[in-house]
Structures are given as structure tokens and as C-alpha cells.
Amino acid sequence: MMLLIPTALLLATANCYLAFYQDSGQPLRRSLLSGAILLFLFIAVSTELLGAFNQVNRPAITGSWVLYNAALSFLWFRLRKTHNASVGAIAQSWLKGLRSFCQTLGLRTVAMLVLLYAITLVVAVIAVPNNQDSLSYHLSRIGYWVQQGNVAHYASHIERSISFSPFSEYIHLHTFLLSGSERYFELVQWFCQAGILALISMIICHFSGSRIALRVGLCFAATLPIVVLESMTTQNDLVVAFFIVATAFFAFDYLKNNRLPSLYLIPICCALGMMTKGTFLFCALPFGIYLLIGMLRKQDLRKQIAGFAAASLTLTLVLNVPFWYRTYELFGTPVGTISKGNQTTFFGPGDYVSNVLKHLFLHLGFISPGNSYNNFLQSQLENVHQAMGVDINAPGTGMAFKMNKLNFNEDFAHNFFGIWLIILCIPLLFTARLSKTARWYGALTFMSFLIFCFFIGYQIYGSRLHIAFFLLAAPLVGLVFGSVLPAWGAKFLTLFLWLAALPFALLSSSHPLLSTKWFFEKVFPPINSALHLNIRIDAANLNLKQESVLSAEPGRLLWGEHWPEMQVFLAQVNARNPQKIGFDFTEASFDYAYQYLLRQPGRTFAHVRVANPSHVREDPAFRPDVVIAEKPAGQAFDYHGQRYVLQWEADGKWLYVPSK
Structure with a gap:
């Protein structure tokens, strides 16, 4: 029965291709992503409907998928007849598009990405x-x-x-x-990460035809340690990031190309994003405002605003109110009470600046002899707080601050190289050859981070909450470094990021493909001692010494x-x-x-x-x-x-x- 899901995805993709995208650029990626979003919508609606009648069981769920596949099949035959399209012609078009995309990326980049995510796929299936x-x-x-x-x-x-x-x-x-x-279970986030990479590739192509930008941007997104680790888990940060990045892409795509499918996929992404994680709102809000302002500025788009706003509001409420109401009945609030500790309470602008800096410094920590690097950074951060007259652990700004070193756990791993590349992007924005809309995209990405920091306090496990920001920043990193780096520099950077990501794919502290027990008992102790890294490798450090998922x-x-x-x-x-x-x-x-x-x-x-x-x-x-x-x-x-x-x-x- 599990084949009902990939069958539905294939049919939805084919239908979207014939109905909307066969004559557009990137038809396969657009069709596949649109089909996936429609499948997600079906899951949300059918679950709530079946739940209302106490029919959340295998026969009812199976029956709903059979009906959905039947409806998609009926639509497929209608569209195929209307467009006089053959299965062979469609398959040939898709293969041609895939071959062209791989050629644009280059064999080296494709091989690196395929190997990295083949490793995580094995773990996701086995563990x-x-x-x-x-x-x-x-x-x-x-x-x-x-x-x-x-x-x-x-x-x-x-x-x-x-x-x-x-x-x-x-x-x-x-x-x-x-x-x-x-x-x-663990394939959901893995496939969402694949979808995010497809979206990032289209965002980069939206702003630039540079092959270097595409390669750097995709490698940046694919090799983020927290992303690699989460792609093998059943958390939901990559799922919500998929809807956030999709919202950003569809907003820019609609304003440039006036494609109605892009406009009306946004309400679905908003409704499902909110249904996945509340942080969707903070990250997607700047892109929503940009879309509305862009529609108001173009006379031919203004007539779509009322319908778009109504669809966004209606769909978000229809999908989310049932769950919010159930929560409100118990806790007196639609979002419950357990997450109140993550919310911010500022008493002045210094508290907000403090919170932004702590979120930023979460990713800046790293290992060093005697922990000298982290000690230096923390002392600088404390000096800034003293100059502002703000306690670094002021109430309302989150947990007690702590610098990260190096962590292979999907709750605590941070993006050390990623954050430095983003920081380097800021001054380069003034010299890089970017279009005006690309600069707007970069500004909205940074704005999403600032809005997030306004509402969510610092947490030691906050790295996973920053996933959406880093993935939104991936196109910007690709565009900036693609315009300033020579070809050899881009090759070195992508190879370096790939090599740095491999340990996270192979040595996850919770489900490693290679035994971390061997690594932390035989390989790492002499290094730890010789360099005075002071990293705890005993049982208190999140059970680092794990057997391989192949044998455990x-x-x-x-x-x-x-x-x-x-x-x-x-x-x-x-x-x-x-x-x-x-x-x-x-x-x-x-x-x-x-x-x-x-x-x-x-x-x-x-x-x-x-x-x-x-x-x-x-x-x-x-x-x-x-x-x-x-x-x-x-x-x-x-x-x-x-x-x-x-x-x-x-x-x-x-x-x-x-x-x-």
C-alpha cells in the first residue's frame, strides 16, 4: 500500500507538468515541487476529515489514497487527451531537463552531492x-x-x-x-531537503545564469552540518524550511513572471508551514510583505490581491483552527504553554541586540587548543554587553549563553563555516555584481533572521531553528561568491565544504553509519590530548560512543x-x-x-x-x-x-x- 504515495506523486507531477509547466523553464522541478505540495495538502485535509469521523485507521487511510490516485488518474487522462501528449514524450522531456541540469552543475558537483546524500539516505532507511x-x-x-x-x-x-x-x-x-x-519515518525530512535543494537551484537561476553561483549555493546548502544531521531524523525543521523556501521562491517568481500557479501555491505553503511549526511566520513574513508591495506597485497584479489574501487567510484558518481549538480547550491558548520559555521579553533595545548577537555567536564557536578561540570570542561578546550595560544572560533573552565547540548531534550541531561565509557576504554585497532583485532577496533573508530573533530567545539547541535562515541564505552565498571567486576558487570552496560535511553524515552521535565508538576510543583521544581541545568524550557527552546503524x-x-x-x-x-x-x-x-x-x-x-x-x-x-x-x-x-x-x-x- 505504501506505493500509493509515490504513485500519487508521479501522477500529480505529470498533471502539473501538462497543466502549467510544459512550456516554461525548469518544467520538471516546478512540476515535481508543485505535485509534492498538493500531496502535502491532501495529507493535511484528509487527516483532519477522517479524524472528525474517528476513521484514522489503515482501511480509511488506504481508501482515501486510492480515491486520490483515482482522481489524479482521471485528470491525467483528461489532460493527456487535451494536450495530445504521450508518456514517452513527457518522460523524454523530463530526462532532457534532468540531463541539462546535471551538465550545468558539472560531474564533480553532482558526484559530491549524490555521495553525501546517498550516505544519509542509507542511514535514514536503516536506523x-x-x-x-x-x-x-x-x-x-x-x-x-x-x-x-x-x-x-x-x-x-x-x-x-x-x-x-x-x-x-x-x-x-x-x-x-x-x-x-x-x-x-526518516525519509520525510530527507525528501524535504531534496526539495529545498531544487528550490534553491531555481532561486539562483532566477537571479543569475552563473554556473559557479549554482554550484556554490547548492553545496553550501547541502553541506550545512545541522541540515545533514537533520535529514536523517524525524524532526520537522527541514519540513518547515521547505515551505519557507518555497514561499520565497514563489513570491519572486510570480512578481517576475506573473505565473498564477506560483501565486496560488503560496497560500498552501503558508497554511502547511504554520501547521508544521510556528517559526514559519517569522521567516516567511518579510517575503509576504515584499510580495504584497510588489503586487500593489504593478497595476496588472493588483486585481489578484483580494483573491490571494482571501485564499491565504481561509486556507490557513481551515487547516490550523481545528488543532488550535483543541489546544485552546485544554490550555486556554491556541499555542499551549510549554513554549513560553522560548519567547522574548525585552526591556530596551540593548536586550534585542544582545539576543541577536547570542543567536549569531551560537554558530561562531569551534574547537581550539585550550579553548582559546572560544574564550576570546566570548570575552569580546561580554565586552559588548558591558558597553551596552546589558547582562549577557538578561531575563527574557533566553537560556544562559554558552559557546559551542563541535557537536555531531542533530539538536546541537552548528554551522561554523556557513556562518562565516554569510558574514563575509555582507561586505561583498557592495562589490558583487548582483541584480537589484537579488539584493532585495538578500535583505529579506537577513530581515527574516532579525524578526526571528525579536520573538525567539537564545537557546543552546537553537541551531536547528536557524535552518530556514541558512537555507534562505544559500542562494545569496552562491550569487555573491559566484561573482567574486575565480573558477578554481569556487572548486576549492565546494570541495572544502563537502569534506567538512562528510564526518557529520558518517558519524552522527545518535545514529552513525560508521561506529563512533571506534573513533572516540582509538582516533580522537590522542588528538584531544595533544591539542588540549578539552572535549569530553565520556558518556556524559550525549553517548558519543555509538555502534554503527548497520550492526546496532x-x-x-x-x-x-x-x-x-x-x-x-x-x-x-x-x-x-x-x-x-x-x-x-x-x-x-x-x-x-x-x-x-x-x-x-x-x-x-x-x-x-x-x-x-x-x-x-x-x-x-x-x-x-x-x-x-x-x-x-x-x-x-x-x-x-x-x-x-x-x-x-x-x-x-x-x-x-x-x-x-
Whole structure:
């Protein structure tokens, strides 16, 4: 049944090609991206509709995809007849376009990109999802949706799972129900990254025909460490970045070429972007304002403003209000309360400048002997704060500041070389040969970062929230360096970026293709000691010493060094053959990991003794056969008329069973 999705994508791509793009430039990329956006829209709409009728199950989801494919097939035959097009002619046109694009990139650049993303594809297909956020809330919600047959909120100790935007998980829900497997979860972000690269290539071609600019821009985007690492996870930062970059491209494309498909794909991207992550608004806002001003300035475009604004507002509300309302019912706010700590509260312009600088310096840290480089940078940052009369850790500007060194984790990796290239772009903008619209694009990109910093405080894991900014900046980097670098300089730069990205593709700290245990036990310690890098490589540093995904069992990928203790614990649970399992968790508990390892036919899970407002969703008839707790509840407690007593305790986990 999983083939229904690629079949629908192929049909949607062919239909978009015949209907809109066969006589335009870049027809394959435009058609494929438009088809993908329409598929995303179908997933969002069908999930909410089926959920309203408690039909989120495999037969209903499969039936909806069969109907969607039937509709696309009917449209395909109609368009094919209207345009008198043959399958062979369309395939030949696509192959010709792909061959031309590869020739423009050059064999060397194509080989580097293909090898890099072949590595990440292997990991995405083989590795069990084990990102910390995914284990806590991204994936855990899927099990409860399937269990209850809808996407309504449920009682949960993990507030993020019932208050953070759900679209990325809707995609996972469909792939899970169609395939009966988690195998395709990590491909969502991987394919979104591929789509982003296609969008970046079209943005660069929109402003310039330079091959060097195209090669540098694509290599810059493809080799960002945080992007490489996230393309192998089930987080949602690349998904929302796809909609942000798409919005930027369609805005400029419409203003230049007056293509209505570009204009009316923007409302879909806005609605789905907001449905994926709230940060979409901050990054896309400057491009939306630019589009509206551009439409107002051109008389022939003004007549489209009312329809465009109505479509944007209506579609965004229709897709997002159901989830916002469900959240509002529980928390009294449509966005929940768990993310309030990330919001800024400024008491003056100095606080804002401080926040911008801390977001910037997040990427400037690096390893050095005795940590001298980071110490120097931090001292300079502290001097600036002293001159402004602002505390570097002022309330309302985020977490306590900390300079990064070097990290291979998808939550903390930063873009050291990427940020320096962007910084170097700023003075070069005054000398580079760029068009006026390209300079406007660069200004809007920087504006998106400044708006983001106005609303979101500094976080040590903020690098992944900056993904959209770096990807928006990729065309600018390509255009600037493509105009100032000689051919040999561009080749050196792209090769350097590619070599710097390979370790992140191969040695991810959570799911490495090559064993990091060997690297951090045999190779790195002498280097660390000789250069006085002072990097911790023990277990406290996010379990750096991991086995390869090619040989590691799923349990070890999920629980790391705690897996031996977890095997004993899970054996204690399964020994009682429970049908109903209660979870008494913390906000950071690995909900999905428990579901993954304990899942059996007929077995159900539910959160019990919930202390946040979602406790009203607890089923009073639910009396679990066992309760797994990750916070102490004493020797015994009562729940729904049943007494539970402590049976087993170890490694910060407690197992409670009904008393006789």
C-alpha cells in the first residue's frame, strides 16, 4: 500500500507538468515541487476529515489514497487527451531537463552531492528513529492517534505532544498506516531537503545564469552540518524550511513572471508551514510583505490581491483552527504553554541586540587548543554587553549563553563555516555584481533572521531553528561568491565544504553509519590530548560512543548505554503479559521508545496520573495492568479505584502493578 504515495506523486507531477509547466523553464522541478505540495495538502485535509469521523485507521487511510490516485488518474487522462501528449514524450522531456541540469552543475558537483546524500539516505532507511525530541513527542503522538482513531488531544504528561504543530507527524501517520512500519519515518525530512535543494537551484537561476553561483549555493546548502544531521531524523525543521523556501521562491517568481500557479501555491505553503511549526511566520513574513508591495506597485497584479489574501487567510484558518481549538480547550491558548520559555521579553533595545548577537555567536564557536578561540570570542561578546550595560544572560533573552565547540548531534550541531561565509557576504554585497532583485532577496533573508530573533530567545539547541535562515541564505552565498571567486576558487570552496560535511553524515552521535565508538576510543583521544581541545568524550557527552546503524540493535539505538538495564525492565513488564499499560512520565520521557519496544497486537497505552490540564482527557474506565513510571510515586498509589504497588525499581524507572 505504501506505493500509493509515490504513485500519487508521479501522477500529480505529470498533471502539473501538462497543466502549467510544459512550456516554461525548469518544467520538471516546478512540476515535481508543485505535485509534492498538493500531496502535502491532501495529507493535511484528509487527516483532519477522517479524524472528525474517528476513521484514522489503515482501511480509511488506504481508501482515501486510492480515491486520490483515482482522481489524479482521471485528470491525467483528461489532460493527456487535451494536450495530445504521450508518456514517452513527457518522460523524454523530463530526462532532457534532468540531463541539462546535471551538465550545468558539472560531474564533480553532482558526484559530491549524490555521495553525501546517498550516505544519509542509507542511514535514514536503516536506523530506527532515535532523536530525543522524536522519542518524547514527535512520534509518540502517532500511537495514540491510531489507538483512538482520530487526532484529538489526549491525556499526556508530555505537553509538547498535544500543543506543538502536527503536520509533519500527519505525514508519518499516513506512512505508518499504509506500510505498517516505521521504516519510512526518516525519509520525510530527507525528501524535504531534496526539495529545498531544487528550490534553491531555481532561486539562483532566477537571479543569475552563473554556473559557479549554482554550484556554490547548492553545496553550501547541502553541506550545512545541522541540515545533514537533520535529514536523517524525524524532526520537522527541514519540513518547515521547505515551505519557507518555497514561499520565497514563489513570491519572486510570480512578481517576475506573473505565473498564477506560483501565486496560488503560496497560500498552501503558508497554511502547511504554520501547521508544521510556528517559526514559519517569522521567516516567511518579510517575503509576504515584499510580495504584497510588489503586487500593489504593478497595476496588472493588483486585481489578484483580494483573491490571494482571501485564499491565504481561509486556507490557513481551515487547516490550523481545528488543532488550535483543541489546544485552546485544554490550555486556554491556541499555542499551549510549554513554549513560553522560548519567547522574548525585552526591556530596551540593548536586550534585542544582545539576543541577536547570542543567536549569531551560537554558530561562531569551534574547537581550539585550550579553548582559546572560544574564550576570546566570548570575552569580546561580554565586552559588548558591558558597553551596552546589558547582562549577557538578561531575563527574557533566553537560556544562559554558552559557546559551542563541535557537536555531531542533530539538536546541537552548528554551522561554523556557513556562518562565516554569510558574514563575509555582507561586505561583498557592495562589490558583487548582483541584480537589484537579488539584493532585495538578500535583505529579506537577513530581515527574516532579525524578526526571528525579536520573538525567539537564545537557546543552546537553537541551531536547528536557524535552518530556514541558512537555507534562505544559500542562494545569496552562491550569487555573491559566484561573482567574486575565480573558477578554481569556487572548486576549492565546494570541495572544502563537502569534506567538512562528510564526518557529520558518517558519524552522527545518535545514529552513525560508521561506529563512533571506534573513533572516540582509538582516533580522537590522542588528538584531544595533544591539542588540549578539552572535549569530553565520556558518556556524559550525549553517548558519543555509538555502534554503527548497520550492526546496532534497535534497543541500543533507542536507549544507548542504558539498554542492558532496559532489557531487564522490559522483561519484567512483559512477564505479566499486560494488555493495558499506563505511563507516568516526565516531559522528557521517551514515550515512543516504550511504545516501539512494547507494542503488541491488542495492547494499549495511556498516560496516567497526569498533572497538567490534559488530565481531563484521562479515561476513568482505564485500569492499567501495569504502570511504568519515570518519577517516584512512593511504595503505592490509588488510580481509578485500583491500588498499585511498587514491584521493581532501577535506573530511574519504577514498575507498579495492581495489588492483589
